[in-house]
Amino acid sequence: MRIEKFQYIREFSQFENREVTIKGWVSNKRDSKGLVFIIMRDGSGFTQCVADAAKLSAEQFEAAKRLTLESSLTLTGTVVKDERQIGGYELQITSLDIIQVADEYPISKKEHGVEFLVDNRHLWLRSKKQWAMMRVRNRVIFAIHNFFQQNDFLQMDAPIFTGNACEGTSTLFETDFYGRPAYLSQSGQLYGEALAMAHGKIYTFGPTFRAEKSKTRRHLSEFWMIEPEMAFYDLDMNMDLIEQFLKAVVKDVTEFCKEELEILERNTAFLENAINLKFPRIHYDDAVAIIRGEKDVDGKNSILTLENDLKEINDKITALQNEITERENKIAGGTLKAGEINFNKNKIDTIKNEIKDLQEKADNIPQWLNSARNFEHGNDFGGSDETVLTRLFACPIMVYNWPTAVKAFYMKRDPNDPRYVKGVDVLAPEGYGEIVGGAEREDNYEMLLERIKHEELPVEAFDWYLDLRKYGTVPHAGFGLGLERMVLWISGATHIREAIPFPRFYGRLEP
RNA sequence: UCCUCAAUAGCUCAGCUGGUUAGAGCGACUGACUGUUAAUCAGUAGGUCCCUGGUUCAAGUCCAGGUUGGGGAGCCA
Numbered sequence: 294m295r296i297e298k299f300q301y302i303r304e305f306s307q308f309e310n311r312e313v314t315i316k317g318w319v320s321n322k323r324d325s326k327g328l329v330f331i332i333m334r335d336g337s338g339f340t341q342c343v344a345d346a347a348k349l350s351a352e353q354f355e356a357a358k359r360l361t362l363e364s365s366l367t368l369t370g371t372v373v374k375d376e377r378q379i380g381g382y383e384l385q386i387t388s389l390d391i392i393q394v395a396d397e398y399p400i401s402k403k404e405h406g407v408e409f410l411v412d413n414r415h416l417w418l419r420s421k422k423q424w425a426m427m428r429v430r431n432r433v434i435f436a437i438h439n440f441f442q443q444n445d446f447l448q449m450d451a452p453i454f455t456g457n458a459c460e461g462t463s464t465l466f467e468t469d470f471y472g473r474p475a476y477l478s479q480s481g482q483l484y485g486e487a488l489a490m491a492h493g494k495i496y497t498f499g500p501t502f503r504a505e506k507s508k509t510r511r512h513l514s515e516f517w518m519i520e521p522e523m524a525f526y527d528l529d530m531n532m533d534l535i536e537q538f539l540k541a542v543v544k545d546v547t548e549f550c551k552e553e554l555e556i557l558e559r560n561t562a563f564l565e566n567a568i569n570l571k572f573p574r575i576h577y578d579d580a581v582a583i584i585r586g587e588k589d590v591d592g593k594n595s596i597l598t599l600e601n602d603l604k605e606i607n608d609k610i611t612a613l614q615n616e617i618t619e620r621e622n623k624i625a626g627g628t629l630k631a632g633e634i635n636f637n638k639n640k641i642d643t644i645k646n647e648i649k650d651l652q653e654k655a656d657n658i659p660q661w662l663n664s665a666r667n668f669e670h671g672n673d674f675g676g677s678d679e680t681v682l683t684r685l686f687a688c689p690i691m692v693y694n695w696p697t698a699v700k701a702f703y704m705k706r707d708p709n710d711p712r713y714v715k716g717v718d719v720l721a722p723e724g725y726g727e728i729v730g731g732a733e734r735e736d737n738y739e740m741l742l743e744r745i746k747h748e749e750l751p752v753e754a755f756d757w758y759l760d761l762r763k764y765g766t767v768p769h770a771g772f773g774l775g776l777e778r779m780v781l782w783i784s785g786a787t788h789i790r791e792a793i794p795f796p797r798f799y800g801r802l803e804p
Numbered sequence: 805u806c807c808u809c810a811a812u813a814g815c816u817c818a819g820c821u822g823g824u825u826a827g828a829g830c831g832a833c834u835g836a837c838u839g840u841u842a843a844u845c846a847g848u849a850g851g852u853c854c855c856u857g858g859u860u861c862a863a864g865u866c867c868a869g870g871u872u873g874g875g876g877a878g879c880c881a
Binding site: 401404513635642657729730800 | 842844880
């Protein structure tokens, strides 16, 4: 059987006052005696469709009334402009053909807990916000390829099975490779360097695996990473490229995903800043001074800012608690209609959840303050230190020249000050933390060998990597962008598990 | 691995200091309502109160251990 020609909701503006046929699912439904309002989604968008008893056969109208959430159907009708509706149009149904009346759909319009939603991820992906988020993800990926392809980078792929735990730092997933232990790649970078020596400018774009038992809102066990590597680039050129690249991606998404960002209720001020402001480049030493509150940024002090945040959160909690009391009193007053009582009860539920979130933050801030005040020069930044620091800036910042001890063996020493390596971390604003980590690479054979030995890594595993420093070594640099962290920041959501279709994290292998 | 919070109906939660037959809203179902946008009305069904053990005349409630999950630390993108 052939499927007849049909149109997509996204194309409605081309079909004003004309008849179209769409195929999709019931995303929401309301009905009264002679009318059924069906919010349809077809993958390309959402639109309200109206079934009017006066315009349909009794049989078809009854069918419309019987529809359940997520039932699949074909609708034919006239596209009518209506500013009040999502997308600006609605469909007045002339004919309706049900493919399946769906079973009771588990995801209701009410709020759900995170665990329930992740358990139902295969269905959750249909919800409006998740739909918007995946479209943002798609556009981010597209913009990344666009940027690199237009700048003469070649996309090349690094292997996923690796024979050794290459950077020696994080815990990896072990698998069996024809009887030999093999590890799922934690980074394609070392291979990227070999590829850059063949092609000049390359980028890899692939999955990455970390076996750490992290339980935070910014970690995944399996995520996607973009790792460009450029021959004849030093740290400054690297930072220039990173900034240009991030600006290009953000600009593209804000331009082509307006509707999606609106659905996500994203405040785009910080995104606009990322496009328009120059990213501050901060030496590690200065960053430490700022975190400890010894140095201000535009008159803003990290410790005072954080203390103020805490106060504001507590004030907000008090205000919300007052609102709950108010609504409870209203309900107790006995003058409200049942519908209004429900509305207020729902509102109270929502507020309670909000308070819970705020309370969690408020509980953490004192620890963060403590960590910031006592931060020791020479340490790596923790998640909270990043938050403390980035809180003071309106756009992403780049922290460069890190203490040798806290960074990977392959980073190049700063010849002017060998206590530091020429690495750079890009920290996103609004508490999203590290989205890019990069560095100029150690290009001197002896220095690199010494670092490998110093870290007690198996030298023979790095034979091929050392070869790159024997046969025409050149200064080179690169960086890694965490796709999901980028998507998360751009879309303004709270948990990284929402930034990937089927998240894998500690304790989560299904669906 | 550590700190911290939690687990009660399909979902979101209430259940105060232990006390008869465990509640609400949403959702589902039945019916009423001619334009709705999570705010109409009436009714119906729906429970292994996470598990094991303990204290007690009596445990959803207290205690111990465990399981699962949220948030954070460490590690990082």
